[in-house]
Amino acid sequence: MIRKVSYLAFGVALGATVTLGAPSALNFIAPSAYAAVADTYRQLNLFGDVFEKIRNDYVEKPDEANLIEAAINGMLSSLDPHSSYMDAKAYGDMQVQTKGEFGGLGIEVTGEDGAIKVVTPIDDTPAAKAGILSGDVIVSIDGDSVQGLTLDQAVDKMRGAINSAVNLKVVRKGAKDPLDFRIVRDVIKVKSVNSHVESGDIGYIRITQFTEQTADGLRAAMDKFKTDVPADKFKGYVLDLRNNPGGLLDQSVAVVNAFIDHGEIVSTRGRNADETQRYNARPIDFSKGKPVVVLINGGSASASEIVAGALQDHKRATLIGSRSFGKGSVQTIIPLGQNNGALRLTTARYYTPSGRSIQAKGIEPDVQVLEDVPDELKGKDDTKGEASLKGHLKNGDDEGHGSQAYVPPDEAKDKALHAAFDLLRGVKTVESLKMEMAKAEAPKADAKVDGKGDAKPAETKVESPVVIPPVGSQPEPVLKPGPTGK
Numbered sequence: 001m002i003r004k005v006s007y008l009a010f011g012v013a014l015g016a017t018v019t020l021g022a023p024s025a026l027n028f029i030a031p032s033a034y035a036a037v038a039d040t041y042r043q044l045n046l047f048g049d050v051f052e053k054i055r056n057d058y059v060e061k062p063d064e065a066n067l068i069e070a071a072i073n074g075m076l077s078s079l080d081p082h083s084s085y086m087d088a089k090a091y092g093d094m095q096v097q098t099k100g101e102f103g104g105l106g107i108e109v110t111g112e113d114g115a116i117k118v119v120t121p122i123d124d125t126p127a128a129k130a131g132i133l134s135g136d137v138i139v140s141i142d143g144d145s146v147q148g149l150t151l152d153q154a155v156d157k158m159r160g161a162i163n164s165a166v167n168l169k170v171v172r173k174g175a176k177d178p179l180d181f182r183i184v185r186d187v188i189k190v191k192s193v194n195s196h197v198e199s200g201d202i203g204y205i206r207i208t209q210f211t212e213q214t215a216d217g218l219r220a221a222m223d224k225f226k227t228d229v230p231a232d233k234f235k236g237y238v239l240d241l242r243n244n245p246g247g248l249l250d251q252s253v254a255v256v257n258a259f260i261d262h263g264e265i266v267s268t269r270g271r272n273a274d275e276t277q278r279y280n281a282r283p284i285d286f287s288k289g290k291p292v293v294v295l296i297n298g299g300s301a302s303a304s305e306i307v308a309g310a311l312q313d314h315k316r317a318t319l320i321g322s323r324s325f326g327k328g329s330v331q332t333i334i335p336l337g338q339n340n341g342a343l344r345l346t347t348a349r350y351y352t353p354s355g356r357s358i359q360a361k362g363i364e365p366d367v368q369v370l371e372d373v374p375d376e377l378k379g380k381d382d383t384k385g386e387a388s389l390k391g392h393l394k395n396g397d398d399e400g401h402g403s404q405a406y407v408p409p410d411e412a413k414d415k416a417l418h419a420a421f422d423l424l425r426g427v428k429t430v431e432s433l434k435m436e437m438a439k440a441e442a443p444k445a446d447a448k449v450d451g452k453g454d455a456k457p458a459e460t461k462v463e464s465p466v467v468i469p470p471v472g473s474q475p476e477p478v479l480k481p482g483p484t485g486k
Contacts, residue, residue, distance in 0.1 A: 047071070051067065051071075054067060055067075069085065069087065072085045073085055076343075076345075077391075078391075079346065079391070080329065080346050080391050080392060080393050081389045081390065081391050081392060082327075082329060082331055082344070082346050083331070083344060083345050083346045084344050085341065085342075085343060085344075086341045086342050086343075086344060087341040088339045088340065088341045089341075090341065091333075091335070091341045091342040094333070094342075094344075097190075097209075097211070098211055098212060098247060098248055099211065099212050100189060100190040100192060100211030100212050100213035100214075101187055101188060101189045101190065101213070102159055102187075102188055102190075103159060103160055103161055103162040103164075103185045103186070103187060103188070104158060104159040104160070104185055104186075104188040105125065105126050105127040105132075105158050105159075105166065105183050105185060105188070106121060106122040106125020106126055106127045106128060106186070106188045107119075107120070107121050107122065107125075107127040107132055107158075108120050108121075108122065109138070109151065109154065109155065110151070111150075111151040114147065115137050115138075115139070115146070116137065116138040116146050116149075116151065116154045117135070117136070117137050117138075118132055118133065118134055118135065118136040118137070118138065118170075119134065120134045121133065121134070122188065122191070125186065125188055126183045126184055126185060126186050127183060130181050130182075130183045131181070132168075132170070132181065132183075133172065135172070135173060136170045136171070136172050136179075137170065137171045137172075138154070138168055138169070138170055139169050139170065139171055139178060140168070140169040141154065141157045141158060141166065141167070141168060142157070142166055142167050143167065144157070159185075160185050161185065162185055162186060162187055163184060163185065163186075164184070164185050165182055165183065165184050165185070166182075166183055166185065167180065167181070167182050167183075168180070168181045168183065169181075189213060190211060190213065191208075191213070191217065192207060192208050192209050192210065192211045192213050192214045192217055192247075193205060193206070193207055193208075193213070193214060193217030193218050193220075193221055194206045194208070195221035195224070195225075197225060197228055197229055198238070198421065199421075200229065200233065201229065201233050201234060201235045201425070202234075202235050202236060202237070202238060202421060202424055202425075203221070203222070203225040203229070203234070203236070203237045203238070204237075204238045204240065205218065205221050205222075205237060205238065205239050205240065206240040207239070207240070207241055207244055207255070207304075208244060209244055209245060209246070209247045210244070210246060210247025210248045210251040210252050210255075210303040210304075211247055211248065211251065212248065212251070214247070214248070214251040214254070214255065215251050215254035215255065215258075218254075218255055218258055219258065219286060222237075222258065222286050222287065223286075225237075231288075234290060235290075235291065235424040235425055236290045236291030236292060236293070236424040237259075237287060237290060237291070237292045237293070238292075238293050238295065238417070238420045238421070238424070239292060239293070239294045239295070239307070239317070240294075240295045240417075241294060241295060241296050241300045241304040241307060241308060242295050242296060242297045242299060242300055242321060242405075242407050242416075243297065243299035243300065243405060243407060244299070244300055244301070244303075244304040245299070245301050245302065245304075246301050246302025246303035246304055246305075246327070247302075247303050248303065249266075249268075249303060249306070249330060249350075251303065252266070252303035252304075252306040252307050253265050253266065253279045253306070255307050256281065256306070256307050256310045256311060257281045257282060257284060257285075258284075258285070258286045258287060259285060259286075259287045259292055259311060259316055259317070260281045260285055260310075260311070260314050260316050261281055261282070261283040261284060261285035262280075262281050262283065263280065263281055263314060263353060264278055264279070264280050264281075264310075264353040265279045265280060265281055265306075265310045265353065266278075266279050266306050266309075266310060266350050266351065266352065266353070267279070267350065267351045267353075268330050268348040268349070268350045268351075269348055269349055269350075269351065270347055270348040275347075275348065277348075291318075291423075291424055292311060292316060292317035292318075293317060293318050293319075293320055293420040293423055293424060294307070294308050294311055294312075294317045294318070294319050294320070295319075295320055295321050295416050295417065295420060296308050296319055296320075296321045296322070296323075296324045296363065296365060297321045297322045297324070297403060297404055297405050297406075297407070297416075298322055298323065298324070298325060298382055298383035298385065298402065298403030298404055298405035299325065299383055299405040300321075300324040300325060300363075301324065301325035301326075301327045301386075302325070302327045304324065305324045305325070305326075305327065305328070305358050305362070305363055306350060306352075308324060308363050309352035309353075309356065309358060309363050310352060310353055312352075312363065312366070313352045313353040313354045313356070314353060318366050318367065318423060318430060319363065319364075319365040319366045319367070320365055320366065320367045320369050320416050320419050320420055320423070320433075321365045321368070321369055321416045322365065322368060322369070322370060322403040322404040322405075323362040323363065323364050323365070323368075323385075323400055323403040324358070324362040324363040324403070325362060325383060325385055325386055325403075326358055326359065326360050326361050326362035326385045326386035326387055326399075326400055327358070327359070327386045328349050328350055328351075328357050328358035328359030328360070328361075328386075328393075328395070329346045329348070329349050329350070329359060329393055330346070330347060330348040330349070330350055331344045331345060331346055331347070332344075332345055332347040332348075346393070349393065357395055359386065359392075359393055359395040360385075360386045360387040360392055360393065360394065360395040360399040360400070361387075361395055361398070361399055361400045362385060362386070362400045362403065366430060367419065367430055367433045367434055367437065368434075368437060369415050369416040369419050369433075369437055370404050370415075370437070370441060371404065371406050371407070371408055371413075371414070371415055371416065372408075372413065372415070373404075373406050377406065381404055381405060381406035382402045382403060382404050382405060383402060383403060383405045384401060384402050385400060385401050385402050385403060387399035387400060387401050388401055388402070419433055419437075
């Protein structure tokens with residue numbers, strides 16, 4: 001019995017000390033505060049009693065570590081949907097995600113009918129050099145069949161120490177027999193910024209998520225535009241944040257600072273007034289005042305909303321698309337030490353420079369442009385938004401629900417993108433775009449009304465956008481730990 005009780009000795013003793021010693025130790029605390037403290041520790045003692053009963057009397061010997069983790073998860077689930085406990089593995093995966101580099105092969109994969117299919121090999125990586133092609137189906141990894149593995153499990157098996165080798169067996173369309181590849185892992189950098197010059201006069205920049213690589217990637221793209229396009233011919237920038245789930249707060253601040261040279265970018269406000277932090281721009285505007293259009297939609301969350309909201313408030317950019325997701329809270333990652341993982345805890349709300357809270361409301365674009373959705377995807381093209389998440393932080397009575405998150409895979413059919421190009425080239429104005437889009441949507445609105453003039457029921461919506469963020473992505477801005485963290 002001594003061995004069993006020892007696990008709880010410190011916690012129970014602490015509770016007893018506070019409870020029994022309270023009359024003398026808490027003489028100068030208000031009676032209501034004293035009662036609250038005493039009640040808290042009585043509840044902790046209750047937890048200890050329940051835990052001990054389960055350990056001693058449950059029909060089968062329970063896994064004590066699992067019991068503790070379940071209790072922690074239960075406690076955090078009572079808060080908001082973005083606070084959670086990460087075990088050591090999940091914490092490691094999160095660090096890989098935010099750092100933007102890892103030891104691996106350099107392929108993007110997806111699960112399809114129980115198989116692991118290569119979406120594309122990343123240029124200049126071990127997989128690309130070895131000859132892996134888009135459409136290849138991976139059937140075994142190091143001699144073990146992938147049947148029964150989840151996508152995450154397959155990815156974990158392919159990642160590993162740099163300079164270590166992995167053997168893949170691949171089925172390729174048109175090949176008679178499976179192909180064998182021995183590939184040596186290397187450092188793989190996740191490219192969060194993709195860019196190109198559009199028709200010789202516009203710089204297109206797509207940010208897929210905010211990692212430690214994002215600010216440097218953005219600066220490199222902007223420098224290349226300046227090299228490739230004469231300043232007198234350059235019309236401006238399209239910053240595409242559609243279906244970007246967010247990421248690191250400091251990177252979103254750096255992205256905004258690439259387009260403005262003064263003023264507040266974002267503020268974060270915690271429970272106590274002295275926890276307010278303000279992030280201001282430095283005089284380093286890399287864009288040199290060139291026009292900017294930002295594309296957003298229902299899948300643009302968190303750090304994406306920080307960027308869009310700041311540029312909109314500064315009147316530095318025109319926003320085109322559909323209302324953003326509405327995640328206006330900040331999570332701090334608090335490592336728990338000794339291989340115990342970390343706590344992801346919501347510690348603040350963020351506000352745009354004008355003082356807007358986007359929590360559960362989202363950002364409305366300056367010009368709403370809704371894409372033409374294929375019939376087979378109708379009803380599946382919207383996100384429900386932050387306001388539909390159970391336990392979300394409330395933000396008044398006018399919360400916003402749902403917005404289109406479909407992005408046409410064919411750029412020729414991408415209405416928002418072409419609206420951005422037209423605006424930058426002066427072919428259309430904001431007002432003419434608004435009128436054009438309203439005219440285009442009018443027949444659709446009429447089609448939803450039956451002969452009696454009653455609106456037909458809305459389409460059933462699903463929470464996930466059609467364009468799914470990368471596996472393991474974080475739809476929230478994350479503050480790196482402060483003095484209490486790493």
